[in-house]
Amino acid sequence: MQRSGFNIFSLAVIVVLLGLLIAVLFPAVSGSRMMATPTAVGCRGKDIYVAIIGANTEREPLGLPSVWPRSNPPTNNVVDIGQMNFTNSTDYFYALYDGENAGTSQHNPYVKGFDYSKLAGAGVPAHSGMGRLKPKNNMWTIAKNVRDTMEDLVPVLVTRNLAAESLVADLPTMLNRRLGFDEEWKTPFGNKMYVIVRKGGGTFCNKAKYATVQVLYGNQTFQTTLSGSQDPGLCYLTPSKEVIPSEAVYQAYAAAYGHSKKGAFYDWWENVKELFETLKYPLFLMLMSALMSAAFIFVIVFFDKKWRPELSVMSWVYWLLLWGTVTAYLCCPIMSFNDFDHSRSGSFMFPLVLAFAVQFLGILYMIGWRETRENTVAFKLALGLILAAPLLALLCFLVIVFVIGPPVGACYYLLFLRT
Numbered sequence: 001m002q003r004s005g006f007n008i009f010s011l012a013v014i015v016v017l018l019g020l021l022i023a024v025l026f027p028a029v030s031g032s033r034m035m036a037t038p039t040a041v042g043c044r045g046k047d048i049y050v051a052i053i054g055a056n057t058e059r060e061p062l063g064l065p066s067v068w069p070r071s072n073p074p075t076n077n078v079v080d081i082g083q084m085n086f087t088n089s090t091d092y093f094y095a096l097y098d099g100e101n102a103g104t105s106q107h108n109p110y111v112k113g114f115d116y117s118k119l120a121g122a123g124v125p126a127h128s129g130m131g132r133l134k135p136k137n138n139m140w141t142i143a144k145n146v147r148d149t150m151e152d153l154v155p156v157l158v159t160r161n162l163a164a165e166s167l168v169a170d171l172p173t174m175l176n177r178r179l180g181f182d183e184e185w186k187t188p189f190g191n192k193m194y195v196i197v198r199k200g201g202g203t204f205c206n207k208a209k210y211a212t213v214q215v216l217y218g219n220q221t222f223q224t225t226l227s228g229s230q231d232p233g234l235c236y237l238t239p240s241k242e243v244i245p246s247e248a249v250y251q252a253y254a255a256a257y258g259h260s261k262k263g264a265f266y267d268w269w270e271n272v273k274e275l276f277e278t279l280k281y282p283l284f285l286m287l288m289s290a291l292m293s294a295a296f297i298f299v300i301v302f303f304d305k306k307w308r309p310e311l312s313v314m315s316w317v318y319w320l321l322l323w324g325t326v327t328a329y330l331c332c333p334i335m336s337f338n339d340f341d342h343s344r345s346g347s348f349m350f351p352l353v354l355a356f357a358v359q360f361l362g363i364l365y366m367i368g369w370r371e372t373r374e375n376t377v378a379f380k381l382a383l384g385l386i387l388a389a390p391l392l393a394l395l396c397f398l399v400i401v402f403v404i405g406p407p408v409g410a411c412y413y414l415l416f417l418r419t
Contacts, residue, residue, distance in 0.1 A: 042203035044118045051111035068146040071232035089237040094133040122188030135239035151222040152200025160185040162194035164236040164243035165253035179211040293326040296396040310378045321362035328355030329393035362386040
């Protein structure tokens with residue numbers, strides 16, 4: 001009885017070929033796991049909001065002003081945050097946390113439950129050390145001159161990637177213009193989405209294609225500027241500057257960066273880009289699966305001395321159907337892991353249905369092939385491979401998980417994540 005040619009050498013070839021592919025795939029998977037979700041960012045913003053409200057409640061009976069940043073006149077010997085005048089949110093959060101005394105026995109933050117970790121995440125690095133807080137470590141834009149009488153829908157905390165120039169202080173009539181994204185800050189979410197915390201305490205996450213003033217403010221009108229009052233108006237502190245919302249400020253921003261309303265074509269293009277972003281990662285996984293299954297089939301079949309002569313009579317149509325079937329089955333567990341990482345479900349159904357369809361076509365093709373040829377041995381071997389496609393995909397997946405995954409993952413951790 002002739003022994004199969006699938007030996008240790010063949011397995012080594014599989015490990016080398018698939019190892020190169022997994023080395024490309026693993027950083028993408030690891031990077032997706034490390035990214036904070038908009039929900040987590042919203043929770044951090046809500047923690048900041050709760051800390052400020054708690055401090056204001058504690059200070060009010062003592063006759064102390066609110067800790068929300070305010071436009072105060074310059075004075076000497078300022079000892080309380082309520083009397084300070086901030087021109088950016090980084091300096092404000094540094095003072096709120098009493099960063100000057102952090103790490104000493106004199107450290108006395110103005111609020112409880114707040115630290116620099118609330119300012120980081122989703123690509124924004126955390127502040128380290130005892131030095132002064134830097135804008136790059138602060139992902140929040142905060143409202144300035146907030147009053148208790150303002151409507152609860154007013155955003156008081158906004159992720160810095162949304163341009164503060166797009167916000168409004170007064171909305172007397174409905175306005176459906178598009179919001180813009182900040183050119184200075186690409187993190188936390190770039191031009192894909194933004195997160196806000198409203199004055200009433202509610203958090204809101206919105207995608208770019210719905211980024212309009214009408215959606216942001218809940219289809220409501222409001223006024224924060226009091227007629228005849230000397231109180232300073234609502235404005236916003238980004239990590240690096242102060243922005244006073246107005247139509248002139250927005251038009252200047254739109255002219256500089258091209259974010260004015262662009263019409264139906266712009267909306268269509270934004271939808272196309274969002275669709276591409278949604279499909280990009282699953283398509284990347286499917287491409288990797290296709291390459292893995294092709295390498296696996298090549299090694300198993302063409303390195304086997306018993307099968308190679310018989311299967312050499314099969315046409316390219318057969319090999320294409322076999323490869324497509326194994327690829328689709330291999331995508332099922334890989335897409336399941338992708339669903340788990342991204343809190344989704346159901347993506348694996350597409351490759352599963354596709355696998356059944358391609359496998360059925362392969363069986364029909366073999367039946368037709370058998371009618372025109374008399375090579376019974378080749379027919380049985382080829383049909384057996386088509387029927388065994390789920391087992392081939394499973395074997396390929398096990399090799400990936402137990403043979404290639406641990407060493408590649410360990411190397412990636414040692415080289416990139418440990419530091």
